[in-house]
Amino acid sequence: MKLSLAILLLFFSSHTYAMFCPNNFNQINIGDTIESVKQQCGKPNTEKKSTEEDDSGPQEWNYYVTPSTPGYTQPITGGQSATVKMAIALNNNKIVNITVNGMSLASSGMCGGNVDAVYNGKIISVGDSAKELKAACGEPVFINKSSQTNQKPPTIEVITFTYSSTPPVTLIFKNGKLTEKQ
Structure with missing residues (x-):
């Protein structure tokens, strides 16, 4: 032993x-x-x-991703495909919550195939860093930041x-x- x-x-x-x-x-x-x-x-x-x-305060990064589930099919009309909102809450540059269409998740593979990243298809999980999130999902569509402080970070x-x-x-x-x- x-x-x-x-x-x-x-x-x-x-x-x-x-x-x-x-x-x-x-x-x-x-x-x-x-x-x-x-x-x-x-x-x-x-x-x-x-x-x-050092922008490590509370933030919410928002992505609009195309579902890649087995039952999902692209529209035949050639229009834009449907997307779902994926919101990721970060604090101290770590993921603290992942929400997809209002459902809270511990991890998600929704980013795979959306960006040509080194970690394309990587599953993101609570606890991952902001850098890992950016490598897997790319830049967010928009970022919500806490407005409690008027000071520069x-x-x-x-x-x-x-x-x-x-x-x-x-x-x-x-x-x-x-x-x-x-």
Whole structure:
């Protein structure tokens, strides 16, 4: 029992999510600081600083999607096909509710076939990120945002390191922490 637990923990260690530097074999992790990455990977070829708004407050993203159920048939007249409204509530950039035609769901595959996305046909679920939602369903038709505050949302400092390796690699830092490798 203890041996199997040790083996299981070995597979879920922090090194599971480690990645190599673009120009050497040193390891870096999501969440590492800028200084730590520079120390491990060296100076990047280009460094770009920008800011973006942290728009993680309550929002509702609305989509109008064509049903793809087995019993549904397209109209013969050549007119527009029927659509259903899919409303997705987000808070802190996470899906908290999915509603299709007034029915609350825990997950939905309604976006499949509507957009040419990398994750085309992916099922979206409560708890998925806004980024995953956008990859599966594309841009929403419109977004409803909370109007309780008259203040601008806080800004996030975004620093992008580009290394001219083969292939070129971009490391993205938000508020001083590594968040993404492209």
